[in-house]
Amino acid sequence: MARPKKEDALDISRRAVEETIRLLGERDDFDVPLAAVAEAVGCTAPALYGHFRNKDALLRAVHDAGFRRLYEEKLALSKRLRSDPLAYLREGTRAYVQFAFNNPTLYRLMFSPPPGVAADQDPLSSDAGASVLELAVKAIKACQKRGFLPGMDPNRYAFTYWAAVHGAVTLALQNRAPGDEARFDAAIVVIDTLLEIIAATAPDRR
Amino acid sequence: MARPKKEDALDISRRAVEETIRLLGERDDFDVPLAAVAEAVGCTAPALYGHFRNKDALLRAVHDAGFRRLYEEKLALSKRLRSDPLAYLREGTRAYVQFAFNNPTLYRLMFSPPPGVAADQDPLSSDAGASVLELAVKAIKACQKRGFLPGMDPNRYAFTYWAAVHGAVTLALQNRAPGDEARFDAAIVVIDTLLEIIAATAPDRR
DNA sequence: CCGCTAACTGAATATTGTTAAGTTTCTTGC
């Protein structure tokens, strides 16, 4: 009873990541047992150690795959809305929030990972999170070309913008949003507030 | 070998929380073994079950104690700087960031707790986090009395402000801050950017 | 057809949260 029919090695690790993401969608913490992942993939737990050094390595792969998904979703948007920077910023941010609410546990794994998962990650250069920030920087720069946020350092402002959105998302997911609005709305309100501020920085057009 | 000398029940659960906070300071995840807490307190692991229903309940107590500490630190500041709202906002935010960097694991437990710890927490009314937000609302209102942020909804703006600071802190702690500055500086820059924006909303005094 | 390697399996081990049963100390009614 070893070596089933014939299984592509790449296939099994790719499927392990996919199934883990799926299983994360069904629970609210990321302590998914390795045995559950193995069963979903169709093997036993120790078999996974042939593809990942340990559980943290598997979760790190999931973490990275999450950033790739998020990046690709946002990239698709930017192609559609290249012409209107402010609309792209709004819709891109909404897509970001939507992603977080659609995959709350995955989002938590991506941004508040247990340290074993995030460990030894290069300060941020080779990290998938960097490319997400890059998108924000591009969006801010595009807004500046239309006259918004004149004279501001785009990197600095993009990081502040991203921090606000990310903070609102995590607070809302944690149910720490104020008022009686639904949690999702609380995050949307933050976006609207930020966009109002940016819009107010436009040069007068009177 | 049971029932040592005489131990106040309140004393042991208070010390369990304190020792857990201390132990959290020595590690970067919150999987501190119950046995370690028990040894620090001076009892065995099962003894803790007389004071907390389970480990999650202990961590929830730690979570709440963290908010109380944060709240008290900020409250002390507000008494000293009541006269200058913008300075209070700046210093209070710096104290907030300082707290997060001084107690990174505790901060993560407070704001990204495993769901078992945060569970059944009233939407937010009876939560200690609400009082922290209250401080932000008061600070924003005080700023408005001095002419800043005219006409804005203070609750909405306070939440956005808090979200930005919280987001910057978590991103910085996760080493996802951009550029080559130290992580702490990255969070400070966000504060400065936010304060610049608020200052720019003041009515002209020319 | 033979050995060799890769890749997986079942069983074993270690850690850790939790429960069970027993024991000692304190308290309280008499």
Next chain:
DNA sequence: GCAAGAAACTTAACAATATTCAGTTAGCGG
């Protein structure tokens, strides 16, 4: 004072789960 009962802890047992180990089988080069 003292016996009965409750309180609060102990040690031992249990359960879940990550990880390791030794064995076994499938495919492949000769």
